[in-house]
Amino acid sequence: MSPRAIITGTGRAIPPKVVTNFDLEKLMNTTDEWIQQRSGIRERHWAEDGVGSSDLAAEASLKAIAAAGIDKSEIDFIVAATIAPDHYFPGIGVMVQAKLGLGTIGALDIRNQCSGFIYALSVADQYIRTGTYKKVLVCAAEVQSHNLDLSDAGRDMAVLFGDGGAAVILEPNPADDGRGVLSTHLFSDGRFMRDLWMEAPASGRKPTFGPSFLDERKYFPHMDGKNVFKNASERMPEAVLQALAANGLAVADVDLLIPHQANDRISQMVAKKLQIPLEKVGRNIERYGNTTAASIPIVLDEMVQEGRLKRGACLVLTSFGSGFTWASAVIRW
């Protein structure tokens, strides 16, 4: 039997600077009331100039490594997810490898936006199951605040997103006790890529950075909020039900559901559709905003620290985001 992958350590890295809805009121035509009513967000964290996603990923990774009680030299593979890499290329995986001073191990970058963490987890899980790697670092980090349109034109996006990073360590479960990642389900529908995207820089455009690049402002993320909302609140419950069915589990078996923190109204709708009581749903968007790939592992780390996950608990993750991509995972903790 191939071993199951267990999460042996978690960590998070949150930039210290807090930006409240009232702070945003001073930058654009918005109100605390509008933001809270539509999204449930009160505040988010913004990284200082000079701090990139790889810095948050590296900081969170060190914490996850410490929590797992291993030496960083034991890490034998890195999977890193972000939509906001420090540079156009290379991705942040190699930057984490170098910042942590690891050996010349493989570093894979995942570009699946808000589903990035579950996609990354899925890849790492396959490596553990096949016995290829024994200690895989999965990290996700986002510094989005440095490229938000803070004018009124960009207020729909600007108020939702925040910065943060988190990481987990995956190792094979040495015991045959049923614990570990039971399944991951990944989905995409690229027909809707324009409903949540950053159009430029675009490699198909020659020259990529032409004279009109700055004027066109296509380097700011753009979203059709209503369609994202509609699809997110349908796809996440579907993905959860599919995951539970694949494992012979029922909704009542779920001890903790952590949905991607896109918008608290979406999380509440997902819970309602699944008929999962809100006490069993991990929610922290109020304090962080939407941290894209990092949102699920940030909640996970908080839940671990709060002692919310007992050994053997059924943990379900689900995400939806740009692509569209969506995903689910079931973990026996």
Ligand SMILES: CC(C)(COP(=O)(O)OP(=O)(O)OC[C@H]1O[C@@H](n2cnc3c(N)ncnc32)[C@H](O)[C@@H]1OP(=O)(O)O)[C@@H](O)C(=O)NCCC(=O)NCCS
């Ligand atoms: C963005 C979102 C909060 C908007 O909520 P909504 O109820 O759909 O609001 P609407 O789009 O109908 O906008 C209502 C009005 O508020 C305005 N508005 C948009 N952003 C605003 C802001 N930050 N402050 C104040 N008003 C704002 C709009 O311009 C619109 O004005 P109009 O009626 O004069 O045109 C919501 O669509 C959403 O959460 N979508 C999903 C977002 C998401 O999860 N993205 C990431 C997915 S991973």
